[in-house]
Amino acid sequence: MIVNDCFISAPGKAILHGEHAVVHGKVALAVCLNLRTYLRLRATTNGKVCINLPNIDTFLSWDLDEVKQLNPHPCGQSEELNCLDHEIVRRLRDFVGVVDGKLDTGNMAILAFLYIYISLFGSGELPSLTMSVWSELPTGAGLGSSAAYSVCLAAALLCACGAIPVPLKETDHTARWCQEDLELINSWAFKGEMIIHGNPSGVDNAVGTWGGMLRFVVGKIIPLSRVPLLRILLTNTKVPRSTKVLVARVKDKINKFPSIMIPVLDSVDGISCTCEKVLSEMTSEPITGEHYNILEELIDINQHHLNVMGVGHPTLDTLCRVTLTRGLHSKLTGAGGGGCGITLLRPETDSLVVQRTAQDLKDCGFDCWETSIGGPGVQQHSPVSIKQEVLDILNKY
Amino acid sequence: MFVAILHGEHAVVHGKVALAVCLNLRTYLRLRATTNGKVCINLPNIDTFLSWDLDEVKQLNPHPCGQSEELNCLDHEIVRRLRDFVGVVDGKLDTGNMAILAFLYIYISLFGSGELPSLTMSVWSELPTGAGLGSSAAYSVCLAAALLCACGAIPVPLKETDHTARWCQEDLELINSWAFKGEMIIHGNPSGVDNAVGTWGGMLRFVVGKIIPLSRVPLLRILLTNTKVPRSTKVLVARVKDKINKFPSIMIPVLDSVDGISCTCEKVLSEMTSEPITGEHYNILEELIDINQHHLNVMGVGHPTLDTLCRVTLTRGLHSKLTGAGGGGCGITLLRPETDSLVVQRTAQDLKDCGFDCWETSIGGPGVQQHSPVSIKQEVLDILNKY
Numbered sequence: 001m002i003v004n005d006c007f008i009s010a011p012g013k014a015i016l017h018g019e020h021a022v023v024h025g026k027v028a029l030a031v032c033l034n035l036r037t038y039l040r041l042r043a044t045t046n047g048k049v050c051i052n053l054p055n056i057d058t059f060l061s062w063d064l065d066e067v068k069q070l071n072p073h074p075c076g077q078s079e080e081l082n083c084l085d086h087e088i089v090r091r092l093r094d095f096v097g098v099v100d101g102k103l104d105t106g107n108m109a110i111l112a113f114l115y116i117y118i119s120l121f122g123s124g125e126l127p128s129l130t131m132s133v134w135s136e137l138p139t140g141a142g143l144g145s146s147a148a149y150s151v152c153l154a155a156a157l158l159c160a161c162g163a164i165p166v167p168l169k170e171t172d173h174t175a176r177w178c179q180e181d182l183e184l185i186n187s188w189a190f191k192g193e194m195i196i197h198g199n200p201s202g203v204d205n206a207v208g209t210w211g212g213m214l215r216f217v218v219g220k221i222i223p224l225s226r227v228p229l230l231r232i233l234l235t236n237t238k239v240p241r242s243t244k245v246l247v248a249r250v251k252d253k254i255n256k257f258p259s260i261m262i263p264v265l266d267s268v269d270g271i272s273c274t275c276e277k278v279l280s281e282m283t284s285e286p287i288t289g290e291h292y293n294i295l296e297e298l299i300d301i302n303q304h305h306l307n308v309m310g311v312g313h314p315t316l317d318t319l320c321r322v323t324l325t326r327g328l329h330s331k332l333t334g335a336g337g338g339g340c341g342i343t344l345l346r347p348e349t350d351s352l353v354v355q356r357t358a359q360d361l362k363d364c365g366f367d368c369w370e371t372s373i374g375g376p377g378v379q380q381h382s383p384v385s386i387k388q389e390v391l392d393i394l395n396k397y
Numbered sequence: 398m399f400v401a402i403l404h405g406e407h408a409v410v411h412g413k414v415a416l417a418v419c420l421n422l423r424t425y426l427r428l429r430a431t432t433n434g435k436v437c438i439n440l441p442n443i444d445t446f447l448s449w450d451l452d453e454v455k456q457l458n459p460h461p462c463g464q465s466e467e468l469n470c471l472d473h474e475i476v477r478r479l480r481d482f483v484g485v486v487d488g489k490l491d492t493g494n495m496a497i498l499a500f501l502y503i504y505i506s507l508f509g510s511g512e513l514p515s516l517t518m519s520v521w522s523e524l525p526t527g528a529g530l531g532s533s534a535a536y537s538v539c540l541a542a543a544l545l546c547a548c549g550a551i552p553v554p555l556k557e558t559d560h561t562a563r564w565c566q567e568d569l570e571l572i573n574s575w576a577f578k579g580e581m582i583i584h585g586n587p588s589g590v591d592n593a594v595g596t597w598g599g600m601l602r603f604v605v606g607k608i609i610p611l612s613r614v615p616l617l618r619i620l621l622t623n624t625k626v627p628r629s630t631k632v633l634v635a636r637v638k639d640k641i642n643k644f645p646s647i648m649i650p651v652l653d654s655v656d657g658i659s660c661t662c663e664k665v666l667s668e669m670t671s672e673p674i675t676g677e678h679y680n681i682l683e684e685l686i687d688i689n690q691h692h693l694n695v696m697g698v699g700h701p702t703l704d705t706l707c708r709v710t711l712t713r714g715l716h717s718k719l720t721g722a723g724g725g726g727c728g729i730t731l732l733r734p735e736t737d738s739l740v741v742q743r744t745a746q747d748l749k750d751c752g753f754d755c756w757e758t759s760i761g762g763p764g765v766q767q768h769s770p771v772s773i774k775q776e777v778l779d780i781l782n783k784y
Contacts, residue, residue: 257657257661257684257688258657259653259654259656259657259660259661260654260657260658260661260685260688261654263650263651263653263654263657264650264651264654266646266650266653267646267647267648267650267651267654269646270644270645270646270647270650271647273646274644274646274647297644298647300694300695301644301647301695304691304692304694304695305691305695307687307691308687308688308691308692321704
């Protein structure tokens with residue numbers, strides 16, 4: 001294995017505008033959320049593969065001999081780009097002990113790891129290693145935590161097998177890969193997502209890989225060149241909901257009132273396009289208060305449209321009202337019906353206001369993080385550039 | 398009767414369909430022939446009580462030979478003389494002045510060529526003025542109907558045994574055109590919707606200058622709430638226009654959606670008069686109210702008091718939207734047939750606790766009508782009987 005000890009992180013993702021409308025062919029904007037998943041990959045000499053996922057209380061290890069048997073194609077058959085090798089998947093599911101098709105988070109994370117590990121190393125000598133992952137992202141909240149994991153996994157294992165270089169120089173704090181390498185990382189991350197999700201859109205892993213913001217519509221994902229870093233509060237109402245149910249609810253409403261709902265979808269498309277334009281202006285001219293005023297107006301309008309589509313929730317109304325009392329503008333992000341919301345902070349929003357707003361939201365029973373959107377995608381870290389509390393966890397294993 | 402917009406306010410300015418409904422909070426007018434040689438006007442709502450000798454009034458008519466009226470225009474010579482007479486200085490008209498002007502204009506125009514009758518007119522309104530609910534139009538419609546009866550241009554429809562009675566289509570059109578003149582005097586440039594609703598009642602669809610009374614609509618119970626937050630319709634209309642110009646790709650579809658709401662609502666209300674009314678009909682009406690309220694917020698005419706109104710009523714399971722200009726002003730809350738009076742009372746109380754005024758009434762009721770005294774609420778009758 002080429003890598004001795006590397007630290008890699010990838011961001012989560014939030015939808016800035018266009019959720020739900022995108023299902024019906026409209027433009028959506030996905031942004032990278034600077035709450036990150038960190039992965040440490042260490043070469044070892046104990047002849048084992050060890051995986052530590054403390055977030056989900058999953059700690060496993062196997063002897064290399066056990067793992068070697070899993071590869072059905074010891075001669076290294078070539079991978080098709082966007083498909084899974086179902087023979088490998090089947091064997092892995094038996095190995096991991098998946099019964100009756102029921103997969104829990106731990107199983108899925110392990111499967112994704114083993115699939116990529118087997119596929120990349122399977123034809124040669126399997127390396128003995130220990131992988132530890134810690135995430136700042138809540139799982140199951142629609143914030144791309146599984147994709148952040150898959151992206152880290154892909155980057156780490158591709159480095160380990162030499163398919164991509166290790167970009168970190170001695171003096172660097174962080175380093176990123178070139179476009180071509182990012183595309184390779186992204187395609188393997190997508191496979192991880194296919195294992196975990198079954199039918200992923202590809203947006204989450206693209207955001208995790210490239211960072212910044214990307215525009216997506218009808219199967220086309222386009223990373224946008226430059227976007228400003230925007231401070232936000234991310235709030236989790238912790239109200240569980242089914243994305244499938246919510247998507248169906250929107251579809252039913254469109255079928256029930258087409259003359260009313262189809263224009264609303266068009267309006268959302270207009271919001272995404274207008275937002276992209278403003279963000280682009282913010283990278284090419286001096287940022288003004290008016291830029292932020294427009295971003296806030298767009299957030300408010302989109303939140304109304306999401307309520308019209310039927311994916312609102314009383315907790316989200318509370319979130320919006322509480323933040324508005326402090327002069328801040330919010331909208332749900334993702335599926336709605338509960339789940340998460342984002343609140344835009346302005347450059348002049350001082351930390352006391354931010355603290356108080358976060359406290360108000362916690363008093364409502366929500367979880368709340370101060371973070372930013374539009375930051376970097378997958379990157380390699382020197383240990384000094386990682387927050388101490390995360391480093392402490394990763395150093396345990 | 399007052400007017401509320403059910404759906405389509407603001408969007409209608411930009412060419413979309415709107416639905417105006419008649420509110421069953423009414424303006425009552427009493428006209429009494431007298432023998433004292435005076436014209437007396439009593440408008441207790443606005444503390445205005447005036448009287449003139451017939452001789453003073455007779456001088457006001459510049460065309461004693463009864464020149465014919467053009468249908469939708471004002472005779473500016475008459476208006477000018479009346480403004481001097483009433484004492485309008487520097488073009489400043491208060492509510493009292495305008496009400497008097499409207500009365501005198503119609504009185505002079507209808508009677509001017511013959512003998513002026515001595516009479517006393519008293520008016521009482523169930524709603525305060527200035528709430529954007531067509532109170533001036535309700536007054537103008539009553540005025541027109543009363544004076545047209547008095548001069549014999551239309552019959553007095555009430556039979557001995559009737560409680561209320563209405564006029565035929567042709568007479569209603571004459572009432573409406575004179576009411577519109579009253580509106581022109583009071584408003585300057587009225588849309589004509591308010592007086593049309595006041596005349597015909599029920600509901601009407603209006604779009605780009607076309608006003609179409611709808612044949613049959615169900616009577617719907619509502620709460621009418623006045624947040625009492627003052628606002629300028631002109632400012633709000635301009636705010637919407639600016640927003641459309643600023644974000645056309647976002648706002649123009651919203652206007653289209655409002656048009657869809659008005660059309661869908663009309664269809665449902667029509668179904669409710671031709672088939673048995675179901676819970677699903679009311680569910681749809683409530684959904685349309687919620688969606689339109691979101692769109693009005695998007696257009697920029699929301700207000701924190703209106704958010705409060707909507708939230709307070711929703712806590713009781715009732716759905717509301719602003720009606721009219723927004724930015725404060727009034728809201729309507731739909732009551733379902735099964736909404737029992739305890740819930741209605743509590744909701745009204747919740748709203749009053751917010752500092753709002755609140756009335757339980759209905760929409761889609763009758764337009765201008767003549768009453769026998771027994772069919773008028775006692776408290777109103779008591780007031781009108783004073784003069």
